Amino acid sequence: MLSSEITELTGFALTLAERAAAEILPHFRANVPIDIKAAETWDPVTEGDRAGERVMRHLIEKHYPAHGIIGEEYGRRDGTSGLTWILDPVDGTRSFVIGLPTWATLIALYANGRPLLGVMCQPFVGDTFFGNPGGAWHRRGGEERQLRVTPGRNLADSMGGTTSPHLYKDEHAQAFDRLRGSMKSMRYGLDSYSFCLMASGHLDIAMDPVLQIYDIAALIPIMTGAGGIVTSWTDNDPSQGGNVIAAASQRLMDQALAAMQG
Structure with missing residues (x-):
């Protein structure tokens, strides 16, 4: 895939995160109703989760109708392009429902089953992390810096x-x-x-x-x-x-x- 295509898709993923944030944030620290999924452990879900995924799926289907989608709340839709978006509108819903801002919106794009790019957005704190084959970056308050691990410790x-x-x-x-x-x-x-x-x-x-x-x-x-x-x-x-x-x-x-x- 051309670097220009990756840049375009990364920008689209960041737009998805912004649009999801607008749907999710009104439900955070608002004591919203909590539904419980059928699972062995307590697995809550709120309208914030569902609204965030709905808006992302709508935008993907509008702009990239050939792309597949795997979402935590609304399941799988197969595509024909070899590209699949993987969406978790509120990763960390247990934190979300008690008002702890460690939850995040997670957005990935896989190409033929392998990770191509990803975004982690915590809109309440204002942190956005994103990565693709060209590197990884942190964006906050209008500033952006490239990320590097610290590799030297035992x-x-x-x-x-x-x-x-x-x-x-x-x-x-x-x-x-x-x-x-x-x-x-x-x-x-x-x-x-x-x-x-x-x-x-x-x-x-x-x-x-x-x-x-x-x-x-x-x-x-x-x-x-x-x-x-x-x-x-x-x-x-x-x-x-x-x-x-x-x-x-x-x-x-x-x-x-x-x-x-x-």
Whole structure:
């Protein structure tokens, strides 16, 4: 794909994030009704989630009718172009419903099943992270800077982030405990922010278990565009979800995986 096409599609993805924000923000910290999805764990959804995805799907269908769509709230629509948008209007709805601004709108575009570009937007805070084959950037308050990981730390000096230790079950909990005990610090409650903070050079490791494709798709181009390494500790394809770990260097990733394996 030509760089001009990637630039055009990245701009469109950023427009999707802006339009979704206009639909979602009126529902944030408004004590809106909460619906619960059928799941093993508490999985809330609000009209903010649904409204954000509806406006994004409408714009995609209008401007790129041949593109496919995979959305958390309204499912899959196959396309004919080999390009598929993957949408999570409110990633971190558990944070959203208690007024915590670590939720984000995640927008990815896959080309023939592989990540091409991604946007993470937290409109209440004003953070937008985005990445494509040309790199990764952070935009805030009219300023934009290119992102680079900080690759030099060893595992013992590293700082990491994840959503919650309670999400790691059974042998994954044991592996997580081994890794956490080998690091300087592991912070919780970050949702998708941990992956973007790793790309920004503030964290060294970011990870979460049992992710869906729409939880991670947008974050991969941001991390890889900043020089990060993305894989899984259970050999699944991280671009499709599952158990995902990212690190600021291959050496640090090797150390982390070794620690998890004991």
